[in-house]
Amino acid sequence: MEWLVAKGGDVNAIYNFNCNDKYPTPEMWTEMEGTPHPILGYIDLLYGVIIMILYIPCLVVMLQKENIRLSCFKIMFLLGFVDLCAIAVNSVTTGVLMIEGAVYCSHPKTIFIAGALGLGFWCSACLICLILVLNRVLDILFPTLVKKYFSGSRTTCVLLIPIAYGLYFTILTPPLLFTSRYQAWFFDPFIYQNKTLEYQNYPHTANNLFIVVATCALYGYFCAAISKQFRKRLESTNKKSHAQIFLQSTLICMANFIAAMVYVYMQFFPVADFVIVIGHMSWQLGHGCPAIIYLFMNTTIRSGVSKIFRFKKPINTRTTTTVSVVGHGHQHHHHSSSLQ
Template structure:
């Protein structure tokens, strides 16, 4: 994405920023969570490791909030680009995108300083603010208010509402658009952005519910996977749905070779991208 043909576009600048956030968060919400799930780790069984990871977990919540804010910014960018391209150039053109990305950065710092940590529970395979979740003798409705994070709840609810409204407005406008507009590259990029944001929305809903209401473990696991998917799925979405990025990655890895075939008395050699050479 740092190549000129990508980074000159505002949406790829936002996606690149989102990729940094995803890469940072996936180490804790996927790798550490997977290790704890396999080992069945609780605070009582390994207090030192649980405490250390718990200290870093404040950063995980901050990164999650940053991801939500960046996804919203990406959704606004895609909608403006498809519906009002001139306004989009004004808002996101030049260095404006970098200035706008300061907003999720400040959002990260705010959550980093003012939210409590979360503790992974191998009993439910997810992270909770309440360290006594699932332990007998501790009633959820009594203990939860002591550990709940209002900021996290507000962020998740706002994330779902704002993303839903943004994409609903776009879909309503595109439904009235000519069929030729619905297949443009802008709309293809919109589909990629919508898929990325849908993981965030689904994880937001479940993670709010399971913090306050007794939730079946299967639903909690779905929420945890959605959270992990919100940080891990974008790379696969780009590779499968974005032809330009896929070609660039294959070329970078040296997989996309020249393809040579013989037609009649001439040999046609196709270059890695679009150039075609005719050799007699």
């Protein structure tokens, strides 16, 4: 984004981004280089709209006073907000561009800005996801550390890190750019031949590799620790809640894991079209699946959404109630100070 600001908003003045070097008008770029994909475009668009509709009531429930005071819900809310913004880029905007058959030079300024924002949202969400899993792991295995690092306003301070991280990628690194020819976003605007490596975003590659390594390490440790507790014959309710924590956390991060690996590979090496589509779908699922997981697997959010839409009568909560967090099924009493 800094390149665009430095050139006063003139994308064609950016080095190696001059669309006029090949065709004189955006319309010619679309006609000569683009490939319309109306069916896939409408699917992307529909998916984006549905996810937004599902996600918004989940965020409303997270903001409720009894929920937002918990550190995990603060993390989940930021992740949800970032996911919504990312879906606007990788599904809604992508759908419109796919229907048209657009390439970068069809709408250079719009795609440049959207790609910069989409990249920032992706990298920020990756880090938030890891913080979320770390929060859950500490909550189960080291409750005292949760109080130390996530109590009160400390969670907000921790969440400033992924916000700054996302802004770094948005402002200071090369943006993702859409091309309907390959039905996905690349760093190469495909204006010139054999210049792909000149457009690479190496901080993005480092981010994706870090996510892969950190996710494997964290889940490996998590699995070992949970298995050890299982061998100690935990109560059946705890076994069930821990299994739910593992399942839901895994589902939330698995799409990010796949997208991270595919996007790193396809930026450097030629791959089949279906691999590119899988990578893009993983990016979409990485930002969309949390909403589905929350609604189907998180008792607190599902109950809260049901009350909002009056799908069922509100439950009397005057007695001590429990909250299952991060779609993780792990329960905390409202009067508990373990996450405050």
